């Protein structure tokens with residue numbers, strides 16, 4: 001299988017403290033690849049390094065067969081096809097669902113130019129398709145602020161989809177969701193994964209079990225284990241540092 005991302009000898013340090021410590025891993029095209037591990041394991045920092053929010057001390061992050069994104073700015077990384085969703089939804093609550101989608105779909109992302117930019121028929125079609133996929137087509141004229149928590153998360157995922165990335169990074173997408181919403185999110189990720197590889201940081205182990213194609217367990221900035229969920233959950237060290245210590249709960 002083709003790798004969409006290769007992380008090589010990656011170290012990210014804050015004032016000498018290694019939050020990510022010599023990590024090596026790869027992400028295969030079309031996978032839903034989860035990063036799990038206890039609080040402070042370095043999961044979010046790893047996402048931050050992939051999307052250019054922090055610069056590593058050493059190592060490489062090769063995207064789509066060779067581009068080392070550690071030399072790129074955050075904007076350049078978005079433009080080559082890596083989209084990032086943060087833990088807290090950051091939709092524009094004063095705008096309608098449709099306007100949020102329109103802002104995301106228009107490539108020039110400065111607010112004023114996007115708002116006054118007429119979307120092309122192609123973009124309109126894409127927005128309609130994404131709204132259907134995330135289940136919000138019927139609510140397209142509602143203020144995004146009036147949506148339920150789960151719906152806001154789906155809208156934000158939809159806004160990422162509208163940018164048509166090759167790789168999507170999601171930080172705790174089901175935090176605060178009930179079981180039904182969580183399940184719907186999992187099904188949505190499966191649909192998205194047909195065209196776009198997904199990396200997810202998550203503490204909800206039931207969700208990971210149901211939807212992960214591969215899991216990387218991080219601990220103290222290092223890779224502790226890697227494989228399918230059924231493989232890693234039987235690793236004694238993983239049980240000791242995470243799964244057996246309430247890792248099943250949302251942290």
Ligand SMILES: Nc1ncnc2c1ncn2[C@@H]1O[C@H](COP(=O)(O)OP(=O)(O)OP(=O)(O)O)[C@@H](O)[C@H]1O
Nearest residue numbers: 014018019037038039040041042043044045046251
């Ligand atoms: N900007 C920063 N400055 C200093 N230390 C940081 C910074 N960002 C993260 N850290 C530290 O790096 C370590 C890893 O943090 P990170 O947020 O990546 O962990 P995590 O695995 O995502 O944890 P959680 O599950 O709690 O979100 C922690 O000890 C954290 O305090």
